[in-house]
Amino acid sequence: MPLCSANCGSNAILKRPKTGDALCKECFFEAFENEVHFTITKARLFEPGKTVAIAASGGKDSTVLAYVLKLLNEKFKYNLKLVLLSIDEGITGYRDDSLDTVKKNRDDYEMPLKIMSYKDLYGWTMDEIVAEIGRKNNCTFCGVFRRQALDRGANLLKVDYLATGHNADDIAETVLMNILRGDLARLNRCTSIITDSGDGIPRVKPLKYTYEKEIVMYAYFRKLIYFSTECVFAPNAYRGHARVLLKDLEKIDPSVIMNIIQSGESLKVNETANMPTLTKCSRCNYVSSQTVCKACVLLEGLNKGLPRLGIGKSSKVKRILEENEKKNCDSTSCCRTNNCKKDIEGVEKCTDKLSSVNLIK
Amino acid sequence: MCSVGDENFETEEEKCMPAGGKITLANTKCNKCRENDPIVVLRSKDAYCEACFLAGATHKFKALLGKHKLIRPNDKVLIHHQIGHPSTALLHFLRCGLDLTTHKKLRFDVIFVYVEDNSQFTVDYRKEVLKKIENEIKLFKFVIKFVSFNDYIVNNNKLGDIVDNPDNLTLNEDDKININNIFVSKLNKTNKNDILHIKKRNLLIEIAKNLNCKFILTPEISSDIASQLLGEISLGRGSHVPIDTGFCDDRNQDVKILRPLRLFDMKELAFYNKLNSLDPISIKQTEINPYSSVQDLMKKFVNDLQVNYPATVTTIMKTGDKLAINDNGKQKCQLCMGPILNSNEELSSAESTSFSHWVSTQKPDNSKEKSRQEKYDSILKHYKVSENNNYCYSCKKIEGSIKS
Incomplete structure (x- = not known):
């Protein structure tokens, strides 16, 4: 067994993949923790x-x-x-x-x-x-x-x-x-x-x-x-x-x-390259690159008995979502925004329920 | 721990590239003219007839050169000749382009160079190969010069003789051993490949300067570029990707290196040669263990993935093409000549590694009186970021291994 690279006199127990240095157990603990501390303070x-x-x-x-x-x-x-x-x-x-x-x-x-x-x-x-x-x-x-x-x-x-x-x-x-x-x-x-x-x-x-x-x-x-x-x-x-x-x-x-x-x-991305923009989901208000975020799409699929909705192409999903909305409008004559609001309230209700549960200690 | 979804991938499918479909030539017509029967399928989906295929290949070659508008009429251009389909096709592209009488004629002067680096073979075999190359070039009525790579390395990066006759190249049986003795013995195969690649590029630039050429054309094809790009990333050369793998490498002010075949794949050029009845020289292939170096592994990885996912190479290349050269620093690396990034305040991978090495070599302070904070402060007090700013991140590592 080689000696610890830190010159502490002990035998090394591991070779660090990051630097190739060999360390004993105690020196490894210290190095590992010091490095995380270095990262936290420096960044x-x-x-x-x-x-x-x-x-x-x-x-x-x-x-x-x-x-x-x-x-x-x-x-x-x-x-x-x-x-x-x-x-x-x-x-x-x-x-x-x-x-x-x-x-x-x-x-x-x-x-x-x-x-x-x-x-x-x-x-x-x-x-x-x-x-x-x-x-x-x-x-x-x-x-x-x-x-x-x-x-x-x-x-x-x-x-x-x-x-x-x-x-x-x-x-x-x-x-x-x-x-x-x-x-x-x-x-x-x-x-x-x-x-x-x-x-x-x-x-x-x-x-x-x-x-x-x-x-x-x-x-x-x-x-x-x-x-x-x-x-x-x-x-x-x-x-x-x-x-x-x-x-x-x-x-x-x-x-x-x-x-x-x-x-x-x-790396530096070319300024002329097209980058997608992040927007907010129109239903749950979370960050998304689409108008309706993936979580809402998947959830709608589950709740409507179409579990595979959201697994395939996004263009297909968009079409089905629009059709669903149309149907809703026809049957309940509610507009899109109302529909969204309902969804948000639904989610908020669950989160409210959660916040009432105290932190488990 | 399951990390699905960590990186915001919205579906499983999005993580992967689309798999290639199968296409048969029966019952299809040429994708271009829609009239003739196709003879070749490109990109696993597009079928072309002979005339459309050949016209397409020639157009692709000229369009890329023309688009960048770099070479001016009567400029002298050095062609880095190698053995294989790409170089043979390049010979043909150039001969046809220069011989045209229409306005599409290529209007620059070309001169070929072959850099002899076959020290793994016997002298007799190397001479035989050189003779074949001379004949191949003669067939196209071009001029070729020969330069020994071993001479350049052994003579401490000084350009030796540029000879017209391959018989005048000095070849020795122990060239390989000499090269190894210079600097390579201390390096692992990855770093050895890397430094030889850099030295060869530097040599080509020296030759071009000597022959008054402003441009060098090299024969890398798309899969070479893709594996090169992944290799560069793995060596920490991310900021150099545009010059290392883009169309134009302009790190040298006087001589630009261009990669005119970077949009072709091997099948395309092999078919091109076949349809033009060209037979490239063959050379003995030494068996390479793909797990022996980063570069070899990347070649294997790209080629394997390409079989099932034909978009692999183009996706990697397109990613690279959207990157810009990061040259916030004015200084150039003494080895690879690429720009050196100015270290800013932000913590980087390089600094984290150097700190890790530092804490791994500091004698522990076991005194009971000192707090952890005090012990850490004394380690940090003596820690200095190395001020060697002559080399870029990757070349610094190579230099370090040579000196150690």
Whole structure:
């Protein structure tokens, strides 16, 4: 075993993929935490006295994020109020178990926990959705709903920041994926450490420069409890071409991950390139690139017995939505705006119900 | 953790490119003239007859050169000749264009150069290859010069002799060993490919200057550009994508490198050669392990994906074409000659890596009296961002490995 690169005299237990240095356990803990602190302070992620919601799934990234943020908050006196925000998709055998892990985190780290459930927000659990539409395409529903649920949760908790557990591997993979998809707008913003989802609550990624491998090692050596089972509906989900490519690249040279992030940060989009503009959904008022956001389209499909609505081409969806609206106008003679209002009220009712439930402590 | 939906992808389908359909030539007519029977299918969907295909290929070549309006009449243009379908097709495109008597005639002077870099083979075989190249060029009534890449590297990046007769090139059996001894032995294959690529580009520019050429035409085709682009991204050269993979590389003030074949694919040029009864020279192929370097992996990745998703290469290229050169700094890298980005206040990947290396090599302070904050402050106090501003991000890494 080689000696620790920090010259502490101990034997190293790991070789850092990011730099190639070998470290012993104690020096690794210190380096790992100092680096996250460096990222937070250098990128000015948080202002003192504010509240941060940590998007917690019970997985390794969010567990390590919660642990490290708590530790740094105490040692470096960030003066932050930390809360956990979890999404209950309603997947038996997966989310119920992982939520137990989050609840354990809540007790261990003494942070309040808020759980937003699909059932309360949308009236459907993922189990019910899968029963309706089958195992194919169910991830579309889950992904769209989760993003909105996190936004709604952050709004409900009135937090100042939403911190997510995205690591360096995730960012590099997204850069590659956006190039393969030709998505300039996302390529341009996917490496930002702070992003705005349109509601004034910044999303921050304190683990942006942290390798997934080091997160796993940190969790392992710190003996953190996390949930590592894959979703029952989509084992191997999200293993696209970009992920396979990144894993192969990492085997050749692990520093490629930081290179890709560096490339993403230094890219400049041509001023003449056409960029999509973000607007607000005409129904629920959330940020969307379409007039009606995907969550509303999917929900309408579910509620009207057309679960496949919103899975196919967006032009087709538009046509069906317009036809539906026409029918509504004919039968109930209500105009479009009334219809929208009804939808908004419907959603607000659920969120009201949620806010009346006190934070689980 | 499941990360579906993280990046705002609205549907599963959106994450992927459309898969290619199958098309058969039976019962279809040429996509262009709608009259003749097609003989070739391009992009897995468009069928063309022979006349339309050939006219289309020639038009594509000239249109790209014409659109950019860079080359003026009587300019001298250096053609980087290589072995394979693209270079042979380029020979034919140029010969036809120059021989025209209509107003569409190409009005510049061309001179070919072959940079000899086959040190993996025996001297006898290398000589044989050179002879074949000389004959191929003669067939088209062009002039070609020969330059040894090994000489350039061994003589510390000094341009050696530019010879007319390939017999006058000095070839040695131990050229490969010499090159390795210069700088390559310390580098991994990825960095070695990268630096050889840069040196070859620098050499071509030197040759062009020597021969008074303002332009260099190189024979990269679309799949080369796509894999090159992904490779550049993976090496941290994101800000150089437009000059490294765009139509025009204008990092050198005097000599511009143009890529006139960047919109062609291999099938197109192979058919073009076949229909014009051209047979490119063949050369022994050395087997390459695709997992041995970033560049080799990218080639494999792009070619594999292209089989099932014919939009792969064009999507990657179009993404690249919408990027602009990021040159907020005035300084140029001493190795690749690309602009060096000014480091601004924002935290970057490069700085994060350098800090990680710094904290991994600092002797821990185990004193009980000091708080964590004090210990961290003393680490930060001695940490300095390296001030070496002669190289860009990627070249700095290569230089670092050579010196270590």
